[in-house]
Amino acid sequence: MANVLxxxxxxxxxxxxxxxxxxxxxxxxxxxxxxxxxxxxxAGPPGVGAVxxxxxKHGADVVVVVEHAGxxxxxxxxxxxxxxxxxxxxxYRAVLLGFSAQxxxxxxxxxxxxxxxxxxxxxxxxAATGDSLIVQHPGYANKVIATLEVKSPLAVLSVRPSAITxxxxxxxxxxxxxxxAADPAASRVMVKEVVEGGxxxxxxxxxPVIVAGxxxxxxxxxxxxxxxxxxxxxxxxxxATRAVTDDGWRPHSDQIGQTGRQVSPxxxxxxxxxGAIQHLAGMRTSKTIVAINKDKEAPIFKVADYGIVGDVMExxxxxxxxxxxxxxxH
Amino acid sequence: MKIAVCIxxxxxxxxxxxxxxxxxxxxxxxxKFDIDDFASYAVEVALQLNEKQGPGxxxxxxxxxxxxxxxxxxxxxxxxxxxxQLKTDSVPYDGLAVAKALAAELAGGGYDLVLFGKHxxxxxxxxxxxxxxxxxxxxxxxxxxxxxxxxxxxxxxRELEGAAETVEFSLPAAVTIDEGIARPRYPxxxxxxxxxxxxxxxxxxxxxxxxxxxKALQLPxxxxxxxxxxxxxxxxxxxxxxxxxxxxxx
Amino acid sequence: xxxxxxxxxxxxxxxxxxxxxxxxxxxxxxxPIIGKAYVEGxxxxxxxxxxxxxxxxxxxxPEEYGCAGLNNVAYGLIMQELERGDSGVRSFxxxxxxxxxxxxxxxxxxxxxxxxxxxxxxxxxxxxxxxxEPDYGSNPSGMITMAKEQKDGTWVLNGSKMWITNxxxxxxxxxxxxxxxxxxxxSIRGFVVPTNSKGFKAKDQKGKLSLRASDTSELVxxxxxxxxxxxxxxxxxxxxxxMCLTQARYGISWGAIGAAMACFEEAVEYAKNRVMFDRPxxxxxxxxxxxxxxxxxxxxxxxVSLHLGRxxxxxxxxxxxxxxAKRNNVSIATDIAREARRLLGANGxxxxxxxxxxxxxxxxxxxxxxxxxxxxLILGQAVTGLNAFK
Numbered sequence: 018m019a020n021v022l023x024x025x026x027x028x029x030x031x032x033x034x035x036x037x038x039x040x041x042x043x044x045x046x047x048x049x050x051x052x053x054x055x056x057x058x059x060a061g062p063p064g065v066g067a068v069x070x071x072x073x074k075h076g077a078d079v080v081v082v083v084e085h086a087g088x089x090x091x092x093x094x095x096x097x098x099x100x101x102x103x104x105x106x107x108x109y110r111a112v113l114l115g116f117s118a119q120x121x122x123x124x125x126x127x128x129x130x131x132x133x134x135x136x137x138x139x140x141x142x143x144a145a146t147g148d149s150l151i152v153q154h155p156g157y158a159n160k161v162i163a164t165l166e167v168k169s170p171l172a173v174l175s176v177r178p179s180a181i182t183x184x185x186x187x188x189x190x191x192x193x194x195x196x197x198a199a200d201p202a203a204s205r206v207m208v209k210e211v212v213e214g215g216x217x218x219x220x221x222x223x224x225p226v227i228v229a230g231x232x233x234x235x236x237x238x239x240x241x242x243x244x245x246x247x248x249x250x251x252x253x254x255x256x257a258t259r260a261v262t263d264d265g266w267r268p269h270s271d272q273i274g275q276t277g278r279q280v281s282p283x284x285x286x287x288x289x290x291x292g293a294i295q296h297l298a299g300m301r302t303s304k305t306i307v308a309i310n311k312d313k314e315a316p317i318f319k320v321a322d323y324g325i326v327g328d329v330m331e332x333x334x335x336x337x338x339x340x341x342x343x344x345x346x347h
Numbered sequence: 348m349k350i351a352v353c354i355x356x357x358x359x360x361x362x363x364x365x366x367x368x369x370x371x372x373x374x375x376x377x378x379k380f381d382i383d384d385f386a387s388y389a390v391e392v393a394l395q396l397n398e399k400q401g402p403g404x405x406x407x408x409x410x411x412x413x414x415x416x417x418x419x420x421x422x423x424x425x426x427x428x429x430x431x432q433l434k435t436d437s438v439p440y441d442g443l444a445v446a447k448a449l450a451a452e453l454a455g456g457g458y459d460l461v462l463f464g465k466h467x468x469x470x471x472x473x474x475x476x477x478x479x480x481x482x483x484x485x486x487x488x489x490x491x492x493x494x495x496x497x498x499x500x501x502x503x504x505r506e507l508e509g510a511a512e513t514v515e516f517s518l519p520a521a522v523t524i525d526e527g528i529a530r531p532r533y534p535x536x537x538x539x540x541x542x543x544x545x546x547x548x549x550x551x552x553x554x555x556x557x558x559x560x561x562k563a564l565q566l567p568x569x570x571x572x573x574x575x576x577x578x579x580x581x582x583x584x585x586x587x588x589x590x591x592x593x594x595x596x597x
Numbered sequence: 598x599x600x601x602x603x604x605x606x607x608x609x610x611x612x613x614x615x616x617x618x619x620x621x622x623x624x625x626x627x628x629p630i631i632g633k634a635y636v637e638g639x640x641x642x643x644x645x646x647x648x649x650x651x652x653x654x655x656x657x658x659p660e661e662y663g664c665a666g667l668n669n670v671a672y673g674l675i676m677q678e679l680e681r682g683d684s685g686v687r688s689f690x691x692x693x694x695x696x697x698x699x700x701x702x703x704x705x706x707x708x709x710x711x712x713x714x715x716x717x718x719x720x721x722x723x724x725x726x727x728x729x730e731p732d733y734g735s736n737p738s739g740m741i742t743m744a745k746e747q748k749d750g751t752w753v754l755n756g757s758k759m760w761i762t763n764x765x766x767x768x769x770x771x772x773x774x775x776x777x778x779x780x781x782x783x784s785i786r787g788f789v790v791p792t793n794s795k796g797f798k799a800k801d802q803k804g805k806l807s808l809r810a811s812d813t814s815e816l817v818x819x820x821x822x823x824x825x826x827x828x829x830x831x832x833x834x835x836x837x838x839x840m841c842l843t844q845a846r847y848g849i850s851w852g853a854i855g856a857a858m859a860c861f862e863e864a865v866e867y868a869k870n871r872v873m874f875d876r877p878x879x880x881x882x883x884x885x886x887x888x889x890x891x892x893x894x895x896x897x898x899x900x901v902s903l904h905l906g907r908x909x910x911x912x913x914x915x916x917x918x919x920x921x922a923k924r925n926n927v928s929i930a931t932d933i934a935r936e937a938r939r940l941l942g943a944n945g946x947x948x949x950x951x952x953x954x955x956x957x958x959x960x961x962x963x964x965x966x967x968x969x970x971x972x973x974l975i976l977g978q979a980v981t982g983l984n985a986f987k
Contacts, residue, residue: 028510090512097481118507121489125477128443134558135443137472140595151562156471159595160364161373164563165440179591205486206516211507219527226596250597252506259949275949278629281361284596294871295949301870302361305594306573307586319573319872322594323586327579335580339587343597377600381617417610424614533622536652536665536675539614 019110034346035115037183044076076186087201097126224254233289292317354386385464424534433552442474447555450482480521627682649720662714673851680852684958685811697724738782750825764814850922860937924972
């Protein structure tokens with residue numbers, strides 16, 4: 018029987034979706050190792066403790082609440098120190114957290130403080146026996162799946178967002194309060210400003226997501242729906258077909274295709290693009306391709322993992338709205 | 348400023364990968380290895396910082412077998428002053444073990460800044476930079492898309508999910524570098540020749556305990572033929588579900 | 598880039614590093630703009646500062662003149678990569694390095710070298726090479742351009758040159774002329790001629806259907822007065838310009854491989870993706886034969902040039918061996934470009950693809966720096982000992 022600790026990340030006083038996913042993974046791990054408890058630690062401004070109810074519904078037996086006025090913004094050093102302090106004062110089999118912007122920061126620090134091995138970006142915990150954990154972790158930009166064995170009585174695992182679906186495991190969590198294990202004001206790194214939805218222009222070659230538009234948009238001014246969808250993703254760049262750049266709707270530098278840029282983002286969304294061979298040459302190595310086009314015979318649908326037949330002016334704004342919601346973690 | 352950049356040698360991300368007969372490693376036949384993309388951004392950032400701020404030193408470190416010497420020289424051909432190889436037969440998947448080797452070497456090096464790539468293409472974990480910073484007891488900022496150093500303080504921008512934050516930090520510090528911050532320069536032909544004459548030191552890597560091992564590597568299932576999932580805006584919820592659960596890109 | 602014979606394993610780390618750096622430059626800077634420049638009939642001179650920064654000009658000349666001091670294999674790989682972009686871009690670098698900088702390096706005084714080579718390496722001074730004349734192409738010994746020495750040691754130059762790459766963009770021209778009325782080719786000497794000299798005129802040749810992304814000019818010298826130190830002191834006889842051509846031809850043998858590689862890669866990519874009769878055309882036997890032939894010829898050409906480069910570095914290569922490489926590699930590249938264009942079907946005639954551009958370019962490369970036929974005669978003479986020129 019072994020307990021599992023979750024670092025449940027929040028933004029402000031709101032829980033993030035990945036926190037529930039990590040809690041679900043922790044519940045499964047605790048159950049698999051003989052029915053231990055799941056403890057979840059939250060660190061935030063006063064009021065953040067209210068998330069205990071939600072965590073309880075997803076399987077947390079105890080919620081450790083670290084509230085402090087100095088934690089209005091995420092503070093990595095306080096979070097890591099508090100998690101480590103909690104682990105040192107008790108007995109845990111593993112620390113779970115999300116492989117998110119916060120988790121990337123907190124996980125390795127906790128691992129160092131506890132001298133525990135860490136596997137990041139875990140997509141599945143497959144087995145737990147004695148000191149051994151078997152986990153899955155995609156490497157090589159998702160082109161290779163690694164099965165890893167972690168041999169240690171205590172391990173840190175960060176789980177890939179959306180890899181594990183949060184599940185209800187109803188219970189009422191007991192609440193423990195704890196003072197921050199480090200002084201928030203003494204942090205070496207201080208958040209000065211958080212800009213919601215903010216993102217500088219990303220180069221097409223660097224962008225994990227590309228939203229590209231073609232002649233199917235009908236007019237230059239309609240390109241704004243492409244920009245809005247890109248903005249919703251947050252990490253997206255805007256591209257275009259040659260027809261569009263030739264017509265001057267977009268600058269030449271946005272052109273993707275035989276004579277333009279050759280890209281392979283994680284996600285390529287083709288909006289009103291028929292899929293001429295010249296265009297496909299520039300984007301067919303994209304990991305996931307989504308196509309939205311009126312003509313169901315368009316060649317783009319032959320390469321699209323997910324195609325939607327329809328009017329781009331109707332489908333794209335709906336998609337933009339849905340992406341915003343998904344990103345916000347609802 | 349005195350800046351250290353920790354780099355990794357990884358295969359070209361555009362390659363088609365095969366699994367070696369051992370099933371615990373990739374088949375390296377025909378693969379082209381080079382400095383990892385994120386590490387090359389970190390090298391570029393270091394060079395630009397010192398070009399802007401006047402004289403200093405940029406030193407690159409890599410953990411690995413002798414093949415990493417070529418990668419270290421590549422960084423020197425871009426303009427890095429000298430290189431250190433922390434020699435080991437293979438680089439373990441255990442990021443904490445690697446961080447211990449780097450921290451043991453970097454401690455006492457007098458660096459104002461230690462830069463890393465956000466993560467390496469092969470292990471895709473992003474552990475080493477943060478863990479090294481923690482071992483060194485210095486400030487750490489991960490996945491910076493902007494970095495400025497002035498008056499002994501640093502400012503960085505990092506992208507969060509659907510948001511971005513600006514952070515201030517004290518020096519010395521470690522920063523892991525995200526894409527989009529700087530396009531790495533072409534090593535000039537003179538730079539390539541000059542790199543041969545720059546110092547490259549080899550020391551044994553003081554890896555920590557390796558507690559994570561590869562049991563198996565597999566290729567993900569083949570890409571399915573294109574499919575149409577629905578018509579009109581009504582198909583959007585299904586698309587979102589697939590992007591989240593199947594493609595895992597959202 | 599397919600390396601079917603693992604020829605990379607025959608290259609040193611530096612050679613690969615040089616190749617990779619120039620390859621990235623070509624991919625990122627040349628390929629996106631070259632199709633348009635070609636159609637517009639314009640040499641993309643905006644690339645010159647970047648090429649200089651990279652260090653491609655005279656890259657095999659010594660570091661003391663601001664050059665990279667590379668070996669000849671690395672130099673060849675640079676030419677290969679540049680011509681993978683476009684023969685015109687490679688020609689610019691060939692002319693600047695092998696035909697303008699090299700003669701100054703090989704036949705110039707210390708003062709001339711120190712004065713001219715560093716700014717040429719930096720791309721601040723552009724050079725051209727004036728040997729061919731309107732009526733004397735394959736037969737340069739018949740040239741009629743003449744330089745006359747004056748009593749004070751200065752020179753007066755009269756004549757004209759044709760098919761001069763970089764002619765109108767150049768700041769200096771290395772002009773080959775007979776001297777002091779002597780019609781023998783033994784009197785040929787080289788002169789460094791500033792293009793702003795009085796009586797010097799350069800006029801672009803219009804209406805080219807090949808090498809459109811390159812300036813080709815006619816040079817006219819009418820009583821051009823040159824200072825005493827314009828002459829390259831160590832030049833003497835036709836063999837001096839021929840030595841330059843050997844340098845340039847060596848680079849061309851590599852360059853042609855680059856053009857062939859570009860066409861091959863484009864053809865393979867297209868064949869795998871172009872669907873006709875419900876399957877990729879690469880699955881049809883006729884295209885597979887094309888692709889197999891292209892691949893085979895490219896591998897052979899790579900091995901020829903690589904070994905030639907090793908011999909050049911050892912100082913053991915002969916001009917006849919260079920003739921073989923230039924003749925073979927340009928010829929196979931020309932054929933590969935045409936086959937690639939055909940494989941691409943109607944798309945193959947568009948400037949959006951590179952095959953037809955390379956195909957048209959390579960007709961010039963086939964013809965310049967010793968035509969294919971002239972190299973046949975050189976090889977014939979080398980084997981039989983019999984001169985078929987006259």
